[in-house]
Amino acid sequence: MNFQEQPSDILATLGKLRDADAPTHGGRVLSYVYDSGVAELDELAASAIRMVQPVNGLDPTTFTSVAVMEREVVAFARDLLNGDDDVVGSVTTGGTESCLLAVKTARDNWPGEGKPRLLAPVTVHAAFHKSAHYFGLELDLVPVLSDGVVDADVMIERMGPDVALVVVSAPSYPHAAIDPIAKIADAAHEQGIDCHVDACIGGWVLPFWGDLEPWDFRVHGVTSMSADLHKFGYAPKGISVLLTRGRDRQRAQYFATTRWPGYPVVNPTMLGSKSAGALAAGWAITRALGRDGLAELAASCARSTAFLIELIDFIEGLRVVGSPVGPLLAIATDENVPEDRRVDPHHWADQVRSLGWLLQLQPGLSQSFGVTLPHTTHITVTPVTEGVMAGLAEALMAAASDVRGVPPVSTEDALASLPEGLADTLGETHDSETALRVLVDVGLVSMDGSGLPEKMAPFLALITALPAPVTERLLTELIARTFE
Numbered sequence: 001m002n003f004q005e006q007p008s009d010i011l012a013t014l015g016k017l018r019d020a021d022a023p024t025h026g027g028r029v030l031s032y033v034y035d036s037g038v039a040e041l042d043e044l045a046a047s048a049i050r051m052v053q054p055v056n057g058l059d060p061t062t063f064t065s066v067a068v069m070e071r072e073v074v075a076f077a078r079d080l081l082n083g084d085d086d087v088v089g090s091v092t093t094g095g096t097e098s099c100l101l102a103v104k105t106a107r108d109n110w111p112g113e114g115k116p117r118l119l120a121p122v123t124v125h126a127a128f129h130k131s132a133h134y135f136g137l138e139l140d141l142v143p144v145l146s147d148g149v150v151d152a153d154v155m156i157e158r159m160g161p162d163v164a165l166v167v168v169s170a171p172s173y174p175h176a177a178i179d180p181i182a183k184i185a186d187a188a189h190e191q192g193i194d195c196h197v198d199a200c201i202g203g204w205v206l207p208f209w210g211d212l213e214p215w216d217f218r219v220h221g222v223t224s225m226s227a228d229l230h231k232f233g234y235a236p237k238g239i240s241v242l243l244t245r246g247r248d249r250q251r252a253q254y255f256a257t258t259r260w261p262g263y264p265v266v267n268p269t270m271l272g273s274k275s276a277g278a279l280a281a282g283w284a285i286t287r288a289l290g291r292d293g294l295a296e297l298a299a300s301c302a303r304s305t306a307f308l309i310e311l312i313d314f315i316e317g318l319r320v321v322g323s324p325v326g327p328l329l330a331i332a333t334d335e336n337v338p339e340d341r342r343v344d345p346h347h348w349a350d351q352v353r354s355l356g357w358l359l360q361l362q363p364g365l366s367q368s369f370g371v372t373l374p375h376t377t378h379i380t381v382t383p384v385t386e387g388v389m390a391g392l393a394e395a396l397m398a399a400a401s402d403v404r405g406v407p408p409v410s411t412e413d414a415l416a417s418l419p420e421g422l423a424d425t426l427g428e429t430h431d432s433e434t435a436l437r438v439l440v441d442v443g444l445v446s447m448d449g450s451g452l453p454e455k456m457a458p459f460l461a462l463i464t465a466l467p468a469p470v471t472e473r474l475l476t477e478l479i480a481r482t483f484e
């Protein structure tokens with residue numbers, strides 16, 4: 001074969017593209033990536049992926065390795081989450097797919113008529129917004145308290161025969177808050193309502209997180225759980241587990257049809273043909289680490305998280321939101337100090353970024369009743385964090401000193417930054433050309449196609465200031481144009 005381009009050149013190009021990415025290793029990016037810091041695990045995962053590269057995960061009877069690996073990964077997860085013989089599961093391509101399938105399964109098992117409701121705290125992962133949207137459920141979000149934890153009684157009051165699924169988190173992504181799972185799940189159980197525990201981020205680390213109230217299948221009312229191996233299972237992206245209590249309940253997850261002139265289709269998950277790569281990698285990593293290895297890595301995360309919580313408490317003007325359970329935390333302004341001593345978490349994150357560390361900005365949220373959730377900055381801690389803690393701590397403190405007293409970008413300022421007249425027309429931004437023009441006017445997209453601005457704080461303020469449908473449309477345009 002005469003290639004039009006030599007493999008070595010192609011890989012050199014890819015290398016250059018990868019160099020422009022945020023660093024996936026070394027602990028400088030404190031979200032998105034979950035770096036065990038164990039180089040052998042990356043090597044093992046790469047080799048495992050390579051070995052199954054040509055396999056089609058569509059058919060576990062033809063490619064039997066897929067069935068064996070999936071069985072073993074599910075068994076490991078079930079054991080970790082204290083499921084008994086009645087708990088069955090599937091490997092999915094990620095947290096979102098696990099959540100989607102949990103919702104679809106509950107919807108299909110729901111005995112009612114009409115449009116069912118999905119009941120969850122406002123802190124539930126956006127994947128459930130997507131699930132409700134895709135599968136036609138009404139999303140009923142319950143406000144949380146200022147520590148990010150939902151009041152069980154308020155959740156229970158809202159339960160009813162039209163609820164197909166109650167979702168709680170262990171812990172929630174925005175604040176690492178663990179919902180009162182036992183109380184909510186048991187109340188749901190009494191009313192015959194299914195209850196999903198979203199342990200996408202916590203599932204592979206909370207089993208080693210000291211003494212917690214039961215939050216997994218030890219709670220009878222818990223009917224399904226999601227737990228991502230591509231987070232604290234340290235697998236490459238593309239693998240999560242969805243566990244379901246009861247074979248009969250779980251079978252509604254499947255799609256099967258023989259009503260076409262091709263092969264009979266039986267899909268436990270959303271995809272048809274699929275890679276076995278992430279499965280093989282996740283399988284290999286769980287075998288290499290076992291419970292002890294996971295526990296050891298979790299202990300490192302726990303030490304780093306405890307240190308960071310103390311550090312934030314020590315930094316004047318910042319505070320940790322609530323009591324995080326697990327290796328993640330949200331940081332807000334400490335309103336108990338005078339205004340000129342406060343640190344805005346978004347200015348702070350921008351400043352930390354200029355020092356070479358990437359934190360994740362989270363918008364505030366005004367709830368339908370109760371407290372308004374402040375805007376925060378999110379940190380996910382991983383095992384590599386411990387080795388870079390000195391540098392990180394220095395950057396976090398220095399950045400706080402740099403921006404202490406700088407007021408947050410106000411709603412008025414954010415809107416005032418818009419070009420004249422734009423705010424009024426934004427509500428009608430539906431076509432792609434208008435949306436692009438707005439993005440350029442706002443300064444989020446430059447005509448030469450360069451990326452996001454250096455400072456994210458004004459951007460986040462604008463997101464909060466504009467009506468959600470408007471920002472959602474604009475962000476869609478932003479990402480679509482990024483790909484074009």
Ligand SMILES: *Cc1c(COP(=O)(O)O)cnc(C)c1O
Binds near residue numbers: 127171200201228
């Ligand atoms: C990450 C996450 C998800 C979604 O998972 P993806 O793997 O990003 O699709 C769902 N719930 C929680 C709590 C998460 O942290």
